[in-house]
Every structure is written in structure tokens, then in C-alpha cells.
Amino acid sequence: MEKYKDIGLKLTPQRLAILNYLDGNKEHPSAEDIYRALLKRFPTMSFATVYNTLETLRQRGGLIELTIDPDKKRFDPNTEPHHHLICVKCKRIVDIHGDYKLPIPNGERAGFEIIGNHIEFYGICPKCKKANSL
Ligand code: ZN
Ligand code: MN
Numbered sequence: 001m002e003k004y005k006d007i008g009l010k011l012t013p014q015r016l017a018i019l020n021y022l023d024g025n026k027e028h029p030s031a032e033d034i035y036r037a038l039l040k041r042f043p044t045m046s047f048a049t050v051y052n053t054l055e056t057l058r059q060r061g062g063l064i065e066l067t068i069d070p071d072k073k074r075f076d077p078n079t080e081p082h083h084h085l086i087c088v089k090c091k092r093i094v095d096i097h098g099d100y101k102l103p104i105p106n107g108e109r110a111g112f113e114i115i116g117n118h119i120e121f122y123g124i125c126p127k128c129k130k131a132n133s134l
Contacts, residue, residue, distance in 0.1 A: 007060050007061075014049055022034070032072060034075075054075055063076065068084060078095065083098065084096060087128055100117070100119060102117060
């Protein structure tokens with residue numbers, strides 16, 4: 001929660017619940033996931049509240065938006081550079097913390113100074129692999 005303190009959001013109980021849900025969350029939830037998880041506690045909360053809170057957090061650097069699931073945007077509270085493993089069956093996303101040195105040939109660099117990268121590895125997670133072999 002520490003990192004959200006300086007983000008300058010007025011902390012309503014609903015927003016606080018969203019922040020709590022995100023804090024340390026490694027599941028890469030979508031706005032829908034968060035909305036559904038909190039609906040029981042906040043039956044009057046609108047989806048727009050969840051979405052707008054996530055969008056504000058993203059704009060202020062408290063969240064990363066992942067576009068690797070074509071069905072829905074996923075959010076990552078871990079803003080440290082890292083990579084992802086994606087299950088093509090259940091869309092589970094798992095962090096990879098490795099430093100991959102990927103040299104880009106000079107001719108391909110288009111004059112860019114490279115400041116980072118994000119690698120997406122695709123595969124089938126153990127759960128889906130097991131379900132498949134039954
Ligand atoms: Zn899977
Ligand atoms: Mn991640």
C-alpha cells in the first residue's frame with residue numbers, strides 16, 4: 001500500500017478496497033475481475049468506479065496496463081521491469097523476473113535509444129496441460 005500513498009487519489013472506501021485488492025496481487029486482474037471480486041462488499045459500486053480508478057492509477061504510474069490478452073485489458077500493480085508467461089488456453093499470466101539482454105542489430109534500431117523491453121512468452125500452463133491429458 002505504501003506506493004499508493006503519494007498517488008494523490010482521494011481514498012473512498014471503494015477505492016481503498018480496489019487498492020487493497022491490487023496490493024501485491026500477482027494475478028494480473030482485469031477491471032471486470034476486480035469489479036466482480038468487490039461487488040459483494042460494495043453492491044452499489046459501479047464498474048465505472050473500478051475502471052476510472054484503474055485508469056487514474058495507470059496515468060500516475062501506479063499500475064501497468066497489459067495488452068497481451070486480446071479479450072480484455074489486464075492490470076499489473078508490479079511496476080518494476082519484468083516479463084510475462086501467458087497461457088494460451090486460460091489466459092493466466094505469470095511474472096518472469098529475468099534480465100534478458102536482447103541486442104538489436106544496428107540496422108534494425110531505426111535510430112532509437114533502447115530504454116527497455118517487455119517479453120511475452122506463450123505456452124500452456126500446468127493446469128491446462130493436465131486438463132488436456134485427462
Ligand atoms: Zn492455462
Ligand atoms: Mn506482471
